[in-house]
Amino acid sequence: MADNARAKRLADLIREVVAQKLQRGIKDPRLGSHVTITDTRVTGDLREATVFYTVYGDDEERAAAAAGLESAKGVLRSAVGAAAGVKFTPTLAFVADALPDTARTIDDLLDKARQSDEKVREASAGAKYAGEADPYRKPGSDGESDSTAETDGDTAE
Numbered sequence: 753m754a755d756n757a758r759a760k761r762l763a764d765l766i767r768e769v770v771a772q773k774l775q776r777g778i779k780d781p782r783l784g785s786h787v788t789i790t791d792t793r794v795t796g797d798l799r800e801a802t803v804f805y806t807v808y809g810d811d812e813e814r815a816a817a818a819a820g821l822e823s824a825k826g827v828l829r830s831a832v833g834a835a836a837g838v839k840f841t842p843t844l845a846f847v848a849d850a851l852p853d854t855a856r857t858i859d860d861l862l863d864k865a866r867q868s869d870e871k872v873r874e875a876s877a878g879a880k881y882a883g884e885a886d887p888y889r890k891p892g893s894d895g896e897s898d899s900t901a902e903t904d905g906d907t908a909e
Contacts, residue, residue: 759794762836766801767792769835770828770844778827782820786813790849794842801832801842804849814848821846 771789786808794801807817821828825844833841881887 756796759796759798762798762838762842763792763794763801765836766794766803766832766842766844769832770803773828773831774824777831778820778824780820780824782816783824787817787821790851798838799840799842800845802845802847804847806849806852818846818848 767789770792774783774787774789788806788808789803790806791804792801793804805817805821807814809817825846829841829844832844
């Protein structure tokens with residue numbers, strides 16, 4: 753087993769090599785400038801690498817980019833092997849990154865929360881307290897003195 757630092761360095765190298773090769777070396781029109789490599793993870797034994805990517809565009813362009821990455825997997829693995837200089841070049845698996853979709857969902861939820869807060873703010877604009885502004889009793893008010901002892905209502909006979 754390799755140490756985590758070595759796996760991290762190899763993952764960073766794979767990310768760099770794949771991104772450069774996609775930008776300059778692959779002539780597939782499905783893999784234009786709208787594919788971005790976001791992250792790479794390598795297993796502890798350095799045998800498998802997962803490459804996360806995002807695609808700028810609609811679902812049709814995402815599907816085309818996924819097919820393009822699958823067809824270019826061998827060329828990309830060869831480039832990684834040449835750059836890495838390791839005994840065994842890791843196999844590459846491409847996974848669409850869910851980060852943009854998650855961020856979009858969070859933004860939508862935050863917008864809904866802001867709208868709900870605005871409705872509450874508008875409803876409470878002219879509202880007044882149900883009782884007094886300060887609902888707590890203070891010692892010495894309403895004719896009570898501080899020395900008054902409360903009893904529990906039981907009387908001994």
